[in-house]
Amino acid sequence: MINKLVDKIQKTEAPIVVGLDPMLSYVPEHLKNNAFEEYGETLEGAAEAIWQFNKGIIDATYDLIPAVKPQIAMYEQFGIPGLAVFKKTVDYCKEKDLVVIGDIKRGDIGSTSAAYAVGHIGKVSIGSKSYAAFNEDFVTVNPYLGSDGVNPFIDVCKEDNKGIFVLVKTSNPSSGEFQDQIIDGKPLYELVGEKVREWGELHMGDAYSYVGAVVGATYPEMGKVLRKLMPNTYILVPGYGAQGGLAKDLVHYFNKDGLGAIINSSRGIIAAYQQKQYAKFEPAEYADASRQAVLDMKADILSALNCK
DSSP states (O other), X not given: OHHHHHHHHHHHTOOEEEOOOOOGGGSOHHHHHHHHHHHOSSHHHHHHHHHHHHHHHHHHHTTTOSEXXXXXXXXXXXXXXXXXXXXXXXXXXXXXXOEEEEEEEEOOSHHHHHHHHHHHHSOEEETTEEXXXXXXXXXXXXXXXXXXXXXXXXXXXXXXXXXXXXXXXOSSGGGHHHHTOEETTEEHHHHHHXXXXXXXXXXXXXXXXXXXXXXXXXXXXXXXXXXXXXXXXXXXXXXXXXXXXXXXXXXXXXOTTSOSEEEEESHHHHTGGGSGGGTTSOGGGHHHHHHHHHHHXXXXXHXXXXXX
């Protein structure tokens, strides 16, 4: 799957992943009203509004981008109807030939991690049959429990040609409370990066490993260090735009071949119509605003890379 991701990044010339992290506050009133008219102001109504919102954005952007990243918590908050829409969104994106990165941030003791891995990127056995439950292409993994929590994901990746992105240095302000602590002369995030490189050597694609890393856009100097530390690791970079990450600061996340990183934007794209620079788009044109935001982000990143 890492080979497909790299290929699609090259074909689209867009090292971009759209974060499908919908909140009801992002959904235009006409979509909410239509959903509530059919299902009432219920969990089912909220889930239907989210689904129609997602579908519009996917239809407007799928030809421009290689991948999407639905964040499962935004769907879980609506209970079982929300999870059904998460699955519906994953399936629809795959129909459009997009690579799907399930942002689930799982990581637990071995048997539990194995169940998470099977449920999201593998197949669960039921009698003589097997089924792909959620069927994302990649998932995000929390390494805090160590190899016991990560190896089951790697095992499933090998069986089903899937991949993972391991949290190394996250973009949130308090990440340094743990991740920046010095251990044996090195910050913890560097030790995790070394482990990611080690795990990655067990499962390589053509040029990059199926074991990627999450490194936030808000810490570019740390990103530069980690890029050198993990030369064959694809880096998923959250935090562009709305969280303060700038394209000019992200060039060092890429290798000399112009590959090695994919930049995520969530509300900066999916809620673009609510932003001043896209005020010309009416709420009914929210998907057109998202398309323009993708084009602007692509131009911004490519311009920065060309100046590298």
